[in-house]
Amino acid sequence: MNCPHATVVVDPLVRDLDGETEMLSGGGAPLARIELLGVPAWTVTRHAEARQLLVDARLVKDLNAWGLWRSGEVTHAWPLIGMIDAGRSMFTVDGEEHRRLRTKTSQALTPRRLEAIRPAIEKFTEELLDALAEQGKDGVVDLKAVFAQPLPMRVVGLLMGVDEAQHPMLTKRYKAFFSMLTPQEERMALLAELDVFYAELVREKKARPTDDLTSALILAEEGGEPLTEEEVVGNLKAMVAAGHETTIGLILNAVRALLAHPDQLRKVLDGEIPWDTVIEETLRWDTPTTHLLMRFATEDIQVGDQVVAEGEGVVISYRAIGRDAVQHGDDADAFDITRPTPIRHMTFGHGPHICPGAALSRVEAGIALPALFGRFPQLRLAVPDEEIRKLPVMTQNDMEAFPVLLHG
Secondary structure: OOOOOOOEEEOOOOOOHHHHHHHHHOOOOOEEEEEEOOEEEEEEOOHHHHHHHHOOOOEEOOHHHOHHHHOOOOOOOOOOHHHOOOOOOOOOOOHHHHHHHHHHHHHHOOHHHHHHHHHHHHHHHHHHHHHHHHHOOOOOEEHHHHHHOHHHHHHHHHHHOOOHHHHHHHHHHHHHHHOOOOOHHHHHHHHHHHHHHHHHHHHHHHHOOOOOHHHHHHOOOOOOOOOOHHHHHHHHHHHHHHHHHHHHHHHHHHHHHHHHOHHHHHHHHOOOOOHHHHHHHHHHHOOOEOOEEEEEEOOOEEEOOEEEOOOOEEEEOHHHHHOOHHHHOOOOOOOOOOOOOOOOOOOOOOHHHOOOOHHHHHHHHHHHHHHHHHHOOOOEEOOOHHHOOEOOOOOEOOEOOOEEEOOO
């Protein structure tokens, strides 16, 4: 597979996100040619064009529309295939089938439902802050491991009806699945293990339904077509991944940005700027999802002076889109919660496939961040910021660890 000369190699083992974003956006065009572990594709890096493409019916999730897959040049040996060929779910189909698979999830994540679980999120937050205080009383503690990671897993576990005893197992498996250091054979085995776990959960809930999303997905509305076991499993597998990974990144990226900008942190702690603004600026400036894989062109698509040919793949590079100077101004590369205009980003997507858990992630961060800084207003990094290392993943903006001192 030969890539054009100007192709940008996106290397998950070299996680210089600022450098990567600059390279992707540097040509000035809305699309850039990239290479993902030896596989060529397009990526969209500008806000306006991304909005246009995300509602274009000629770009589909169907893997069989990908020319490299049809030709056999890409197979299950490619390390990223599990993020595209992840089983039938609302994340892998389009049109009416997508609406059918997504409806119940959307119904389960209404504002009323989110308000109903707010007390549980607050309780989880306080319990984890207690654990953080205990583990950090004598020095350095990992904010990710003790707080930012278990909180969203507890919340998504509550929503899905997954026993808390299973959370460490799920966390470990998803981490290994996303890591580019995991051998491909092992990664595919992990997917199979997750399929077995969720299939067993579905059968258990089918026999004894409870008030959770898994049970809701299984039970068809009167006169409606029930989801198959494969479809429920596919939805659960992807939603647990997206539901906790995104929020981990959002919480940690917001904390990191505020600690790096103490003048802005002071405005938040003094009540001059609301936490909602911090969350939206963090989502724009340091997106939890760096690249979303992948959509495929069913016919040639003109984007400005460029053409995505039929059968080519398109990646949505949300981090570059969040730094688009055309949309966000010449200071788009700066974290600034005092921006005079509303922060209009699209980090959770746009169009039919917009993230169904976006509101949930915002609610969690809106509880977690003020509670964290309310308990530990002198919180600071225990190492220089440049020593924070990114995980070797393609799609998430995630850190290996986030060592902090709680009392300055």
